[in-house]
Amino acid sequence: MEVVIQRDSFPQLLEKLNRYNIWLPRKNGDYWEFKLSRGKESLDKKYTNTKLSPKKFVLPQTETLFQITEGENGKFNIDEKQKKDSLDIVFGIRPCDGVALSHLDKVFLNSFKDPYYSKKRDNTVFIGLACETPPFENCSCTTMGESPFSTKGLDILLKDIGDRYIVEYITDKGKKLFSGFPNLFGKITTKDKESLEKIKKESNKKIKKRVEDLSETTKKLDIMFDSDLWFHESQSCINCGICTYLCPSCHCFDINDEQLSKKPLNVKRVRTWDNCQFPIFTMHSSGHNPRPDKQSRYRRRIYHKFSYFYKTEGEHLCTGCGRCSNYCPAGINIFETLQKVAEYE
Amino acid sequence: MVHIEDIKKEAKRLLKEKKIKYLIGYKRGTNGLTALPTFIKEPEDTDELIWEASCIQNLSRYLVEEKKEQLKNKAENTLPVGIIAKACDTRSIAVLLQEKFLERKDIYIIGVSCEYGGVIDQKKIKKKFRGKKPEKVIFDKTNNLLIGTKFGNIKVPAEEILAERCIECKSTFPLLCDDVFGENVKRKISEHFNSIKEIEELPAESRWEFWHGHLEKCIRCFACRSVCPMCFCTECVVDPIELAVTNESTAREKAEKVKWIERSTTATDNIIFQLVRTLHLAGRCIDCGECERVCPVDIPIRLLNKKMEKTALEKFGYESGFDINMPSLISNFKDEDPQDFIR
Numbered sequence: 001m002e003v004v005i006q007r008d009s010f011p012q013l014l015e016k017l018n019r020y021n022i023w024l025p026r027k028n029g030d031y032w033e034f035k036l037s038r039g040k041e042s043l044d045k046k047y048t049n050t051k052l053s054p055k056k057f058v059l060p061q062t063e064t065l066f067q068i069t070e071g072e073n074g075k076f077n078i079d080e081k082q083k084k085d086s087l088d089i090v091f092g093i094r095p096c097d098g099v100a101l102s103h104l105d106k107v108f109l110n111s112f113k114d115p116y117y118s119k120k121r122d123n124t125v126f127i128g129l130a131c132e133t134p135p136f137e138n139c140s141c142t143t144m145g146e147s148p149f150s151t152k153g154l155d156i157l158l159k160d161i162g163d164r165y166i167v168e169y170i171t172d173k174g175k176k177l178f179s180g181f182p183n184l185f186g187k188i189t190t191k192d193k194e195s196l197e198k199i200k201k202e203s204n205k206k207i208k209k210r211v212e213d214l215s216e217t218t219k220k221l222d223i224m225f226d227s228d229l230w231f232h233e234s235q236s237c238i239n240c241g242i243c244t245y246l247c248p249s250c251h252c253f254d255i256n257d258e259q260l261s262k263k264p265l266n267v268k269r270v271r272t273w274d275n276c277q278f279p280i281f282t283m284h285s286s287g288h289n290p291r292p293d294k295q296s297r298y299r300r301r302i303y304h305k306f307s308y309f310y311k312t313e314g315e316h317l318c319t320g321c322g323r324c325s326n327y328c329p330a331g332i333n334i335f336e337t338l339q340k341v342a343e344y345e
Numbered sequence: 346m347v348h349i350e351d352i353k354k355e356a357k358r359l360l361k362e363k364k365i366k367y368l369i370g371y372k373r374g375t376n377g378l379t380a381l382p383t384f385i386k387e388p389e390d391t392d393e394l395i396w397e398a399s400c401i402q403n404l405s406r407y408l409v410e411e412k413k414e415q416l417k418n419k420a421e422n423t424l425p426v427g428i429i430a431k432a433c434d435t436r437s438i439a440v441l442l443q444e445k446f447l448e449r450k451d452i453y454i455i456g457v458s459c460e461y462g463g464v465i466d467q468k469k470i471k472k473k474f475r476g477k478k479p480e481k482v483i484f485d486k487t488n489n490l491l492i493g494t495k496f497g498n499i500k501v502p503a504e505e506i507l508a509e510r511c512i513e514c515k516s517t518f519p520l521l522c523d524d525v526f527g528e529n530v531k532r533k534i535s536e537h538f539n540s541i542k543e544i545e546e547l548p549a550e551s552r553w554e555f556w557h558g559h560l561e562k563c564i565r566c567f568a569c570r571s572v573c574p575m576c577f578c579t580e581c582v583v584d585p586i587e588l589a590v591t592n593e594s595t596a597r598e599k600a601e602k603v604k605w606i607e608r609s610t611t612a613t614d615n616i617i618f619q620l621v622r623t624l625h626l627a628g629r630c631i632d633c634g635e636c637e638r639v640c641p642v643d644i645p646i647r648l649l650n651k652k653m654e655k656t657a658l659e660k661f662g663y664e665s666g667f668d669i670n671m672p673s674l675i676s677n678f679k680d681e682d683p684q685d686f687i688r
Contacts, residue, residue, distance in 0.1 A: 029643050030468050051641060052564070061564060062609045137376060236382040238406060240568035242641050258607045272608040278567070280584045285599055329572050329639035330402070331374055331381040 001175070003167045003185040004192055010165070011040035016181050017089060023057075025050055025092040034090060043158075048135035049094045053248030053323065057090055058104060058120045061245075063271045065116060065255070070264035081268075082116065088124045089177070093154060096141045096319040098128050100248030101153030106313050107251055116271070125177055128154040132161075132199045134207045138322030140335050143210040146319065148203045161195045210335040214306070214316060217342045221307040224344055225299070233337050234298035236330035241275040243324035243334075244301070249317045252276060276300055302337060347457055347484075347527040349396045352429070355455065355524055360388040365427035365453045369407050371400040378479045379467055382407065394429075396457060396526075398482040398490055401464045401508070403633040404428055405437045405574040412447055413579070425453040432459055433510070435519040436631035436666025437574045442521075443669045444629075446577055449521075456519025458527030461488055462503060463511025467638070470506055474499075482506075504535070510634035510647065513537050521669070541651045556616070562642040563615040569636035569646050570622060575629045582606070583618050619649065627653040628674025631666035 005013065014022055014037055022037035025044065031051040067079045093101075108117035131139070131148035141148060151157050155174030159166040166188060169175040178185065211217050244250040254274040260266040275281060277298070282291045291297050309317035318334070325333040359365045372383040372393045380399045384407075385391055411426055430438060435456055441447040462484040470479060474492065481493040490506060491498045504512055511517075515537060518529040536542075544552060567583065570576045582605040605621070606614040630650040637647040657663045660683050663674045671677075 030471075031643065062611070064609075235384050236407075238568070238571040240571040240639070241564075241566035242568050242639070245564050245566045246641060254608060256608050258609060270607075270609050272610070275566075278584060285594075287594075325376060327641050329568055329635075331376060331379060333376060336375060 001169045002188045003169075004164050004188050005167055005185050006164050007042070007160075008163075009184050010042050013178075013181070013184055015040055016184075017177075020087045020089050023088065023090040034092070043092060043129065043160075047092060047129070049097070049321065050092075051246065051323070051327070053100065053246060053321070054090060054093050054097050054126070055100065055104060055248050055251070057088060057124050057126075058101070058117055059108075059251060059253070059273075061273045063116060065269045065271055067266070067268040069266050076265070082119055085123065089127065090124060091127045091129070091158075093126045093128045094135075094321070095128055095130060095146065095148055095150040095152075095154070095157070096139075096321040097248045098126060098153035098157075099141070099144070099146050099150055099319040100321070101126060103153075103249045103309075103313075103315065103317055103319070104251055105153065106315070125155045125173060126153065127174070128157040130157055130159040130203075132159075132203055134203060136322045136326055138325045138333070138335065139207050140210050140320030140322060142204065142207045142320070143214060143335065143338070144316055144318055144320040145214065147200075148207065149200055159196055159199075161192060161199060164192070166192060166196055211338050211342045214338070215310075217338055218306050218310050218316070220341050220344050221303060224341065225303075227344065229337075229340060229344065230295040230299040230302075233332065233340070234295045237277075237294045237298055237332060238330055239277060239279065239294055239297075240329060241277055242327050242329065243332075244275045244277055245273060246323040246327055248321055248323070249305070249319060250276075252281075276304070298332075302334070302341075306338070306341075347396055347460070349394065352396055352455065352457065352526055353391045353394050356385065356391040356394060356427070356429075357388045359427055359453065360385065360391065363424065366424040368427035368429070368455075369404045370394045370427075370429040370455075371396065371402070371404075373481075374399065377467070378465065378470055378482060396429075398462055398465045398484060398507075400429075400431070401467070401638065403431075403434045403437060403572075403574060403635050405430065405434050405441065406572060406635075408438065408447060408452060409441065409574050409577045412451070413577070425451050427453040427455060429455045429457060430519055430522075431457060431464070432517050432519045433514065433631055433633045433666075435521055437633055439521055439666045439669050440575060440629050440631060440673075441577070443671065443673055454519070454522045454524075456522030456525040458519060458525070458529060459511065459514070459517035460484065460527050460530050461517075461532050462490065463507045463514060463517065465490070465506050466508040473501070473506060508634055508638075509540050510632050513539055513632075515664075520667070538651060538655050541648050541655065544648055545652070557612055559644045560615040560619055561612040563610065563619070563644060564642060565610055565615070565618070566641060568639040568641065569619075569644075572635045572639045573626075574633070575626055575631075576622070582621055619644075619646070623649040623653060626650055628657045628661075628663055629665055630654060 023034040024037045024041055025032045025047050026035040032047060033050050033052060064081045066081050069077050071077055108114040134148055151170045155171045157168045157170060252274045253271050255269060255271050257267055257269050279289060283289050291300060305317040325335060356368050368385045370383055370385060371380040373395050374381050378399045379401055380395055382402055382404055383393060408426060408428060435454060442449055465482055477494045477496060479492045479494050483491040488503045489500050490503050491500055512535045517532065519525060570581060606617050630653060632654060634647050637645060640646060657674055661674060
């Protein structure tokens with residue numbers, strides 16, 4: 001279902017929602033990040049996409065699962081740390097990042113329902129903002145079979161058509177959120193639909209399609225595990241964690257117990273992001289490391305995204321957002337690697 | 346004036362005559378202006394080499410990796426590795442030689458002078474040329490840079506787009522070179538420690554606030570450490586592998602290994618990590634600025650290292666990266682060294 005809201009009415013909408021935690025993209029120095037709203041605000045026209053992906057709302061980098069404290073008489077108190085009942089509303093999720101949320105759902109909600117993830121997912125409304133112009137040179141959502149107007153993973157999608165937004169409700173959660181203020185929303189006209197179609201077409205055209213048929217590329221991976229390509233593609237890699245930590249779909253984590261004090265005992269169990277590009281990621285306690293060099297680690301990242309996940313979930317674990325390639329210190333570009341894989345014989 | 350054709354010719358000769366194993370240089374970038382590192386084995390591939398102000402990276406990091414691979418595989422290096430190095434890059438090689446991590450015979454340095462220029466700051470370029478898609482950047486003979494865009498060349502005063510470290514550069518002429526291209530010119534755009542002036546003058550509380558605010562953002566991607574040629578420890582305190590665990594370690598030893606920082610990304614532990622790094626780089630950092638360039642959350646790491654550099658100079662008259670025969674700052678003691686802090 002689609003309705004329309006005037007751009008000028010947007011601050012009013014925020015005001016009406018002010019009993020929730022509202023997150024908006026805001027510039028922090030040279031990059032964009034989600035910040036709590038200060039009240040009557042608009043969505044900045046210059047907004048591109050946040051540097052750190054919105055996965056932090058459902059999978060924070062550091063998350064305390066529970067904490068054990070020793071009380072008097074040696075009794076232990078276990079605090080489950082899951083008190084999040086307030087609603088978070090995040091505005092400005094780009095469609096690629098919405099798709100990434102649908103990937104995370106597959107991992108954390110399908111065969112095993114992760115209670116920590118699921119609670120946060122239920123208590124967050126993700127409001128997308130379609131890309132009327134793709135923000136980056138490396139934008140490649142169409143290569144991944146998506147588009148700058150994809151709705152996957154989102155609750156609502158806003159489509160900027162100049163002086164107004166077309167509001168598309170995707171989930172009931174989204175629809176319910178705005179249902180209390182019908183005065184702010186109008187009916188969508190044929191003219192609105194026409195201008196939207198035009199913008200959609202233009203935007204799609206601007207995005208480079210890197211590989212014609214990615215499923216064919218995936219088949220290639222089956223025969224090129226031992227190829228030299230991995231050595232050459234990863235030769236300039238410096239073994240940092242930017243690509244994975246910035247990736248909206250990467251979700252590997254580690255769980256550790258962290259002791260705050262020994263006596264009385266105070267310890268918390270913490271889940272943190274982990275990173276397959278670090279040598280320590282696969283280090284065995286025997287001292288053996290099955291992925292001892294960067295070529296095996298880089299290959300792993302590509303295979304996880306374009307082979308293993310595709311085989312089990314039917315989707316590529318990449319949304320084409322371009323962060324890994326935009327911010328790689330050594331300029332490694334995942335889409336160029338994919339092109340090389342596609343051309344491999 | 347540096348001519349890339351001369352560099353290509355020399356590179357081709359070295360590879361043809363099998364004087365070097367391979368060459369680490371720069372090629373045209375595919376995402377924006379910044380050049381990319383390239384590793385050339387075949388003489389005919391030298392055509393892809395470029396030399397311009399977009400050759401930002403300090404490639405000596407890859408010499409460190411080569412050395413580590415060698416140590417791991419216990420392989421004997423038969424031929425030196427060729428490297429194209431700017432003045433600052435040669436200074437980092439100098440420190441690596443001084444500390445005996447690298448051996449002179451294992452490297453072949455093709456030094457290139459930055460002359461009146463330096464390298465660009467990606468962020469400054471991004472701001473100044475938004476939407477113009479700059480494709481290349483050429484040194485002028487004067488203090489200007491020419492930015493090639495699809496709308497033609499645009500002339501910009503160097504200091505407006507040069508990296509801060511280049512503006513504060515001590516010498517744009519490389520040292521220790523086997524080959525050298527470009528001239529040794531005297532140029533000074535700014536004071537060497539201009540960039541830390543502002544923060545030095547702040548009261549302690551404001552400085553604390555400044556660093557706390559910045560380091561709170563750290564996501565521990567460790568790109569600053571990974572890109573740094575001086576961070577060559579096999580074991581880093583933040584993610585020790587073999588320090589804690591070896592084939593012989595008992596279960597108890599594994600369980601009781603010292604954790605210097607926890608995995609939780611708290612500001613406190615982020616600060617510990619960055620301070621450990623800063624102190625480990627005191628008297629070693631040559632200000633190539635790579636740590637700050639790669640930081641995804643824009644932490645001004647260079648300021649910390651610059652402060653160390655200034656302290657080393659003021660207190661001990663020590664400058665890193667200029668003399669490979671001198672003992673390093675930390676391993677040396679002189680009677681006149683200040684010692685009023687020892688009480």
